[in-house]
Amino acid sequence: MKTPETDLENNKAQMRKGTLEFCILLIIGRGEVYATDILNQLKEADLIVVEGTLYPLLSRLKTTGLLSYKWNESDSGPPRKYYSLTDKGKETLKNLTDNWENLNKSINQLIKSYEKNN
Amino acid sequence: MKTPETDLENNKAQMRKGTLEFCILLIIGRGEVYATDILNQLKEADLIVVEGTLYPLLSRLKTTGLLSYKWNESDSGPPRKYYSLTDKGKETLKNLTDNWENLNKSINQLIKSYEKNN
DNA sequence: ATAAGTACCTTGCAATGCAAGGTACTATGT
DNA sequence: ACATAGTACCTTGCATTGCAAGGTACTTAT
Known part of the structure; x- marks a missing residue:
């Protein structure tokens, strides 16, 4: 049995998921960061976002060549992987930003025409 | 081996997917429609979006009580299921619209601060 | 009667977010 | 020196879900 909130929470989660990689690329693009930085900034x-989501995602982005990383010592604790965008990553990010703006336009238009009919 | 475009297309698809249910609720909220109408308006x-995505999705939304439908005759061809929003559907849609706007704000801020650093 | 068109739906696969669990290094307290 | 806590990395297994492909049934035209 689902609670009334479940549909909504599920849908909200889906929206967030769709933009996850995009957001992570944006964050890494602002400056070198390691996993915990990314989680905090998100x-x-x-x-x-949680660890179990982030680590596989970073690996995927590394494998497809959008990210690179280097190991850095930490003041306290184990070393950290600091990620940054590759050239390909920057280009993809540019394209995704355009795409985000198009999606925005489409949906805002749908919202407007919905409100007109209600 | 992936082509350079694949990452991008995949990411774009993910963004679109995240808003799918939201968009479909918006479209149905504009007036009674059947599946093909929805596909065209999208x-x-x-x-x-394709049939194999839409039909299961409509069933889910029906099951969770966001949609209702009634059969209508067609001038040509088999009868059609015309969907409309239930009260619960309208309420969910309102919440999702708010959520969309929050997501928008968050991401646009990320974009801005990314651009400031580049 | 046969074919084409329209509309509904299901099956099986692949991608992926996430909870849970695991390894290893460092710092701190005794 | 040893145990404990903290930090950081990663993997496994499950559930969800988009989508290609395939299937049923009704209507209309030839």
Whole structure:
């Protein structure tokens, strides 16, 4: 049995998921970061993500050549993988930003015409 | 081996997917429609979806109580299921619209701060 | 009667977010 | 020196879900 909130939460999650890789590329593009940085910055932007999601995703982006990383020592604790965008990553990010703006336009138009009919 | 475009297309698809249910609720909210109407209106908004995606999705939304339908005769061909939003569907749609706007704000801020650093 | 068109739906696969669990290194307290 | 806690990396297995492909049934035209 689902609670009334479940549909909504599920849908909200789906929206967030769709933009996940995009957001992560944006964050890495702002400056070198390691996994925990990314999690914190996403949380600040109200985009909750967990480790089990992030690590495989970073691996995928590395494998497809959008990211590179280097190991850095930490003041306290084990070394960290600091990620940055490759040229290909930057180009993809540019394209995704365009795509985001197009999607925005489409949906905002749908919203407008929905409101007109209600 | 992936072509350079594949990452991008995949990411774009993910973004679109995340908003799929939301868009379909918006379209149905504009007036009673049957499956083919929905496909056409999505296409007009540059949001391509196919039958094999849409039918299960409509069933899910029906099962969770966001949609209802009634059979209508067609001038030519088999009868059609015309969908409309239930009260619960309207409420969910309102919440999703708010959520969309929040997501928008978050991401646009990320984009801005990315551009500032590049 | 046969073919073409329209509309509904299902099956099986692949991608992927996520909870849970696991390894290893460092720092701290005793 | 040893145990404990903290940090950081990663993997496994499950559930969801988009989508290609295939299937049924009704209507209309030839």
